[in-house]
Amino acid sequence: MASPDSLADLLARCALNDRRAFEALYQQAAPKLYGLLLGVTRDRELAADLLQESFVRIWQRAGDYRQHLGQPLTWMGAIVRRLAIDRSRRGDQRRRGELSEEGWALLIDTGLGPEERLHAEQGETQLTRCLEILDPEPRRAVLLAYYEGLTHDAIAQRLDRPLGTVKAWVRRSLQRLKTCLGE
């Protein structure tokens, strides 16, 4: 069997109105993007609606994808997260962010952390390395904001730390990441 087409090739074919390429793109990328949406919204129905909306935009804007904007999944992730944050903030903040401490322990502290998955799946070794230079709690704050869409307040509650501390962690971590990524 032929190896699956790369996401970048599929996006290029979508820009030429190739419906089969769009279907293949959906099959390859939707599970990951749906996972991302579920994390931020904690609501299957909303996540499914937003996934639909995201792929309408991906189809309409496939011609805009350029390599310098990052990996295809990075570009699609930006479209998905923008929608997810805007839409889920209209709902009840408290409904979200219910991933258990054990769940986070698995994600962050064991070999199954997102850093390792990044490493294994995308070869994004640079971001992996940069996340590793952050201290565990500030790193966790950034990842909670990214994967669960939590605000400073919600992160402070989750980690049981003062709001000011959390704000400073996030601000400094972002700057450290930028410096580390060298751009």
Next chain:
Amino acid sequence: MNLHYPPLCDALAAEYVLGTLHGAARRRFENLLPAHPTLRRAVSDWERRLNRLAAASATEPPPPAVWRALERRLFPVKPRHSWWNSLALWRGLALAGVLAAVVALAPQWAPPEAGLSFAAIRDPNRDVLWTVALADDGRLHVNSLRAMDMPADQRCLLWLKASDQPPTMLGVLPDQGDARILSLPAGMPRPVQGALWVSMQPTTDATPPVRPLYQTHWQVL
């Protein structure tokens, strides 16, 4: 918000992309984006940095209904190509400037049965930049009449702005003197109401604009 202080712009853009900028501050920031290219660039830089994390997201099979809804919405079953739906026809018409002649002659014509909606988007010098024609199958035939010098990470977007509502995105405008077919969102009432807006935004930014770069109204023949 001091937008002339780059570290502040960058820090705000970072927290905007991460999602920790929220509430009124987030809305203020979004309202500033259309008029501030430096902020938009900072946002796309941070999206490129942080959204690498998307690749490490947990994987979850989406419900099958999502794909079915997408197919219905993006690829509605339609009658076979009529001359009316031919892209080549519209491209030819636009390039020859015939569309402009049609407008001029319009009052003398008996209206076609369905009523053709179209629009010309002009720059401040009244030069036509794009023509938009709505076919009866809901597809928009958009022609760029002039190749434009666009920054690599910016695109012009077409929006439908009904009164009191935030604008609805119709798609990306071609900008190299070429043509593109966009579709109206499903369930949009006909004839289409409202103004057409054009905005220029970074490629990852689909925020509805607060005000248009150009705008025009539908004309019905």
